[in-house]
Structures are given as structure tokens and as C-alpha cells.
Amino acid sequence: MSRMSASTLLEQVLDDGTFSSWDTTPVDVCPGPEYAAELRRARERTGLDESVITGEGQLRGRRVAVLACEFGFLAGSIGVAAGERLVQAVERATREGLPILAAPASGGTRMQEGTVAFLQMVKIAAAIAAHKAAHLPYLVYLRSPTTGGAFASWGSLGHLTLAEPRALIGFLGPRVYAALYDAPFPEGVQTAENLRAHGLVDAVLPPEQLAEIADRALSIMTARSYRPAAAPRPAPDEVAVQDVPAWDSVLASRRTERPGVWQLLQIAATDVVPLTGTGQGEVDPGVVLALARFDDVPCVLLGQDRRGQSAEHSLGPAALRAARRGMRLAAELGLPLVTVIDTAGAALSQQAEEGGLAGEIARCLAELVTLQAPTVSLLLGQGTGGAALALLPADRVLAAQHGWLSPLPPEGASAIVHRDVSHAPEMAAAQGIRSTDLAATGLVDVVIGERCDAADEPVAFCRRVGRAVQRELAQLMAEDPGQRTARRLQRYRRIGLERRSARAIAATGIST
Structure with missing residues (x-):
């Protein structure tokens, strides 16, 4: 050549x-x-x-x-x-x-x-x-x-x-x-x-x-010195959060037409620069890593790609090492970090065990909760198990109405408690996995409404999510870094010890 x-x-x-x-x-x-x-x-x-x-x-x-x-x-x-x-x-x-x-x-x-x-x-x-x-x-x-x-x-x-x-x-x-x-x-x-x-x-x-x-x-x-305008931007086209059964949200989150992280980037973000892999010889198609901008706010985005995951290829240790690369980038560049959770769960295999899956989950949790950069987590769809939890502990947690978080899929919880999978809808309700349930416990700050189902309004939904992410990032970037990090640590120290009013949370599409 x-x-x-x-x-x-x-x-x-x-x-x-x-x-x-x-x-x-x-x-x-x-x-x-x-x-x-x-x-x-x-x-x-x-x-x-x-x-x-x-x-x-x-x-x-x-x-x-x-x-x-x-x-x-x-x-x-x-x-x-x-x-x-x-x-x-x-x-x-x-x-x-x-x-x-x-x-x-x-x-x-x-x-x-x-x-x-x-x-x-x-x-x-x-x-x-x-x-x-x-x-x-x-x-x-x-x-x-x-x-x-x-x-x-x-x-x-x-x-x-x-x-x-x-x-x-x-x-x-x-x-x-x-x-x-x-x-x-x-x-x-x-x-x-x-x-x-x-x-x-x-x-x-x-x-x-x-x-x-x-x-x-x-x-x-080079946009880490960004400072938002004094007045927050209006939030048009917000949708009230409906009180629907947890199992309905589980089924909605699994629809193949439901928008994922790539659609979110294509519709709601600009200046997107995709990155590839861990930088250490591994690639997992179930994870997206990119530099991006939501409106005028820059960030590093790492998200779980629902279309890159399957029963044959669940998220493995490489996916979490790619996530940790995103965390390092945010820390080194002084940029905010956005994580997007949308996974049916981590890989259950010999390769995952021998590749250090559990350790990678632990390191993600430790690094994310202590990261000096501003952080926003978005529960976009399914949030199953440790692979989902690994991207959760941020300064602010947003959830789509049909987003949910659980240690196992409801079918797995049913198998443990009832020795069958037919009680999955009951387990989904009992375990409090819904976005509104998570908001009531103080885990979720903002529930983003869906007009029945995001799969039926993908463009409007992604734009709504993008505006919510932009607002949260802009507010976090205006805060004192030391106070912000200390508040984050205290927040997760008290998880499970406080509850909010579920009725107030369900009344509006944007709740804080």
C-alpha cells in the first residue's frame, strides 16, 4: 500500500x-x-x-x-x-x-x-x-x-x-x-x-x-466546561404515567418493536461517535459505547443494546469491561456519563464464570457509585439481574414507564418460590419491580410516561427520553462535584430505608 x-x-x-x-x-x-x-x-x-x-x-x-x-x-x-x-x-x-x-x-x-x-x-x-x-x-x-x-x-x-x-x-x-x-x-x-x-x-x-x-x-x-442556562428548558409533550400491572410492563419491555439504545441515539442525540469494545481485545455486541450530545450537553454514553443480545449471546464479562471503559473515559475527560439499562440478564455459562462475570459486576458497581463525573442512569426496558444493576447507581435514575428492575426475571422468581413459572405475573407484582414501585422506594427519580407503549410511538418516546436526560445532565453539571458525589453515596447507603408517595409519583410523567 x-x-x-x-x-x-x-x-x-x-x-x-x-x-x-x-x-x-x-x-x-x-x-x-x-x-x-x-x-x-x-x-x-x-x-x-x-x-x-x-x-x-x-x-x-x-x-x-x-x-x-x-x-x-x-x-x-x-x-x-x-x-x-x-x-x-x-x-x-x-x-x-x-x-x-x-x-x-x-x-x-x-x-x-x-x-x-x-x-x-x-x-x-x-x-x-x-x-x-x-x-x-x-x-x-x-x-x-x-x-x-x-x-x-x-x-x-x-x-x-x-x-x-x-x-x-x-x-x-x-x-x-x-x-x-x-x-x-x-x-x-x-x-x-x-x-x-x-x-x-x-x-x-x-x-x-x-x-x-x-x-x-x-x-x-472538550465541552466539559459546559454550563447550562440559568433557566431550565420547558418540558413539552410529557405523558402521564399510568398505573398498570407489573406484568403488563414486563411484556411491553420484551416487544421486539420497542426502541432501544441505538434508536435513542439516532433520534435524540447528535454528534454521535461510536466506540468499539473494551480496548483490551474484546467486543460484546450487547453493549453500545459512544460519545454523544443530548441537545447541547456532552456525555459518554454506555448502554445495553437489546438487539445485540439473545438467548445464545447474553451479556458476558466483556460487556461489563466495555462498560468500565466508558466509566474511565468519563473520569479522564471530565464528562458526564449516561448509562442505559435494557437486558434480559447476564450470560449463564462456563465462559462467563471463568471470564470473571461476578467480579466485573462488582467492579462496575464500585466504580460507578464512586465516579467523580456526573452520572445519569436510564432504565429503558428490561432490567434483569446483576448485569442491569451494574449500570444503575447514578446521581439520577430515570425509568421509562415500562422499565423494570429485578434480581431475576419474574419467571425465575416464580420457579424459586412456586417451583413453576406460571406465577410470574404474581411475582412481578409482589417484588415491586415496576418503575413506579422503584420510584416509591427512592431508587428512581423520574418516570417517563409512555403512550400505552413506547413501541407504538418510538420517535416521540425517544425525544421525550432525550429531553429528560438533557435536563438531568444540565442540572448535575451545575452542581459542586464533591457535594454531588457525597450525596450519591448517601443515597445508596439509605436505599430501602425510605419510601415516597406512589400516588404522587404516578400522577405525572416527570417526577422528582
């Missing part, structure tokens, strides 16, 4: 004429005569003084810092001078509060400099960690090839990771593998497309689309 130079990439991504170099004379690594000759030839061939270019520019009018490798310079390898240049650029971006767009294309560590070059990975990773700790975005565009120490440091730490189509990406370069093991590396493994399929890359796109996606992502990632 043809390889685009670092300079050409920056010209294509940044606004015309806005790039300004931050590079200074590379540090002297005291090369021997052979290495000095290699460096001289690389400089003459590329017109560059090292394998990386750093600087700043405007991306759709937004100031960003950029780091890019030039593969034509000693295979884009990273030695002491290149490592120092990268670190200085990251540190400057952090000081100046700039997001970073990094575009590696490297064979990895520069062998001519040995172990000291290898150790550059440590300080590069440390600088990026400090940048992210300052709630500043770090975006990565993996170009071909990106291998070795470059992939295992600054290439793998992105909040959003994009890749060039058909790019060779991997830890151990195929030529090294063949030399060490006297066999070719399996085909199709170290490709951008395969890494996306395994949740290591969020999207594969050509360079000409990079500016658009990066701009959309940064418009959300």
Missing part, C-alpha cells in the same frame, strides 16, 4: 496554513560513525532531522497539538532524540490545555541505540498519562505500519483510537517473528480491520475522513 508522509497527513488534517512546528534541534545521542552516517542519509532523504514531527495547528478552527511519525526516517523508529521530542510536545500540550492528535507510523524502538531507546516507552507513557489526568483528550490515528514500542506506548493510550485501512498494526513485527520462529506470522491478524473486530480500534477510516471524525469527537471531549 502507498504510504502518506507525516507532512502530507498534517496538511490534509489541519486547516490550511495553520501548522506551526514545535521541534527544536534533536538532543545529541553521540552516535558512532555508522549510525551517524545512517542519520545523515535519513535527513537528506526526508528533509527532516528526526523520525517525529511535533507542533500545533487548527483542526476545523480548534487549536490542537499534533505528533506524527515519518516512517521514511529510519522506519519511524523511536530513539532518545525522538522520545524526548515526543515527551516535550506532550508536556507542552498539557501545560497549554490542548488536545493531542497522535499519528504513529513506526517499526518501534531504534535498535542502533539499544536499551536506552527501549526505555523511552516509559517516559512517553508517563507524559501521556499526565496529559489524560489533566482531563485533556488524546486521540490516536494508527498508520501503517505501527509496531513494537510505538504501538505499545503512545499508540495504545488513546481515548479514541482510529486506524488507516489495511494498516499493519501489531506488537511483534512480522519480519522479526519470521526470523525468530522460522515461520510467517498468521495472515490477517495484524491488520486494522482485525483489531477493530477485537475491540482494540474504534474505527477504520482513510486519512481524508480523519479531520471530520476528530472534530466531532473533540467537540464533545
Whole structure:
């Protein structure tokens, strides 16, 4: 495949004429005569003084810092001078509060400099960690090839990771593998497309689309300083919550036509940037992770996708690890988090048990209830078992009228108590699983009415839900973070000890 130079990439991504170099004379690594000759030839061939270019520019009018490798310079390898240049650029971006767009294309560590070059990975990773700790975005565009120490440091730490189509990406370069093991590396493994399929890359796109996606992502990632208008927006088209039997809600929540998280995003959100997988080699189709905006309020959204789940593929440990990735993103970017609950339950299998399902539920609960970012949980449909509970403990909990939450599906509860499933409607009523029952216990703050059934009014319903989410997020973002977190912890400390008036809750579509 043809390889685009670092300079050409920056010209294509940044606004015309806005790039300004931050590079200074590379540090002297005291090369021997052979290495000095290699460096001289690389400089003459590329017109560059090292394998990386750093600087700043405007991306759709937004100031960003950029780091890019030039593969034509000693295979884009990273030695002491290149490592120092990268670190200085990251540190400057952090000081100046700039997001970073990094575009590696490297064979990895520069062998001519040995172990000291290898150790550059440590300080590069440390600088990026400090940048992210300052709630500043770090975006990565993996170009071909990106291998070795470059992939295992600054290439793998992105909040959003994009890749060039058909790019060779991997830890151990195929030529090294063949030399060490006297066999070719399996085909199709170290490709951008395969890494996306395994949740290591969020999207594969050509360079000409990079500016658009990066701009959309940064418009959300850099909006943490958003402050809502003093007066809350009106809440038109609200629907009174009807007092219906719990079993009716269970049946309504299971209708195939009922809108799910993707419809909610498509209808009620804007600037949606989908993310893929855990970032650790796993993908679960039952979970959606995205950057999005509800009206003018930015957020990280993680939701259970009812259409990505089935009896053969229930939510497993990977789904919860993807959820925890969303929680980390919210914490690192300083953005609100929205969780959407809609699941028939977690996987019951040997793989789920051995994959640590119970531990992942526990870690989700612990991380979500203590998260410093504002949080809103939406009980959109079915809320069965630990997989549902794992996304629940937020600052504010919203529920669709036919949303419900239970430790088991009513049929399972019936099987335990009555040794059959025919008493499921009675168990649904007795266990208090309805949205209005949950509001009466103080677990749910807002019940969003449905005109009989959301499946019969999907667009109007999703817009209603979107407005409710926007209102709650805007109010939470205006609050003191310390007080908000303390109030959340106290709230869940007292669950079950207080009750509200169910009659008052059922009287309106929006209850607080």
C-alpha cells in the first residue's frame, strides 16, 4: 500500500496554513560513525532531522497539538532524540490545555541505540498519562505500519483510537517473528480491520475522513466546561404515567418493536461517535459505547443494546469491561456519563464464570457509585439481574414507564418460590419491580410516561427520553462535584430505608 508522509497527513488534517512546528534541534545521542552516517542519509532523504514531527495547528478552527511519525526516517523508529521530542510536545500540550492528535507510523524502538531507546516507552507513557489526568483528550490515528514500542506506548493510550485501512498494526513485527520462529506470522491478524473486530480500534477510516471524525469527537471531549442556562428548558409533550400491572410492563419491555439504545441515539442525540469494545481485545455486541450530545450537553454514553443480545449471546464479562471503559473515559475527560439499562440478564455459562462475570459486576458497581463525573442512569426496558444493576447507581435514575428492575426475571422468581413459572405475573407484582414501585422506594427519580407503549410511538418516546436526560445532565453539571458525589453515596447507603408517595409519583410523567 502507498504510504502518506507525516507532512502530507498534517496538511490534509489541519486547516490550511495553520501548522506551526514545535521541534527544536534533536538532543545529541553521540552516535558512532555508522549510525551517524545512517542519520545523515535519513535527513537528506526526508528533509527532516528526526523520525517525529511535533507542533500545533487548527483542526476545523480548534487549536490542537499534533505528533506524527515519518516512517521514511529510519522506519519511524523511536530513539532518545525522538522520545524526548515526543515527551516535550506532550508536556507542552498539557501545560497549554490542548488536545493531542497522535499519528504513529513506526517499526518501534531504534535498535542502533539499544536499551536506552527501549526505555523511552516509559517516559512517553508517563507524559501521556499526565496529559489524560489533566482531563485533556488524546486521540490516536494508527498508520501503517505501527509496531513494537510505538504501538505499545503512545499508540495504545488513546481515548479514541482510529486506524488507516489495511494498516499493519501489531506488537511483534512480522519480519522479526519470521526470523525468530522460522515461520510467517498468521495472515490477517495484524491488520486494522482485525483489531477493530477485537475491540482494540474504534474505527477504520482513510486519512481524508480523519479531520471530520476528530472534530466531532473533540467537540464533545472538550465541552466539559459546559454550563447550562440559568433557566431550565420547558418540558413539552410529557405523558402521564399510568398505573398498570407489573406484568403488563414486563411484556411491553420484551416487544421486539420497542426502541432501544441505538434508536435513542439516532433520534435524540447528535454528534454521535461510536466506540468499539473494551480496548483490551474484546467486543460484546450487547453493549453500545459512544460519545454523544443530548441537545447541547456532552456525555459518554454506555448502554445495553437489546438487539445485540439473545438467548445464545447474553451479556458476558466483556460487556461489563466495555462498560468500565466508558466509566474511565468519563473520569479522564471530565464528562458526564449516561448509562442505559435494557437486558434480559447476564450470560449463564462456563465462559462467563471463568471470564470473571461476578467480579466485573462488582467492579462496575464500585466504580460507578464512586465516579467523580456526573452520572445519569436510564432504565429503558428490561432490567434483569446483576448485569442491569451494574449500570444503575447514578446521581439520577430515570425509568421509562415500562422499565423494570429485578434480581431475576419474574419467571425465575416464580420457579424459586412456586417451583413453576406460571406465577410470574404474581411475582412481578409482589417484588415491586415496576418503575413506579422503584420510584416509591427512592431508587428512581423520574418516570417517563409512555403512550400505552413506547413501541407504538418510538420517535416521540425517544425525544421525550432525550429531553429528560438533557435536563438531568444540565442540572448535575451545575452542581459542586464533591457535594454531588457525597450525596450519591448517601443515597445508596439509605436505599430501602425510605419510601415516597406512589400516588404522587404516578400522577405525572416527570417526577422528582
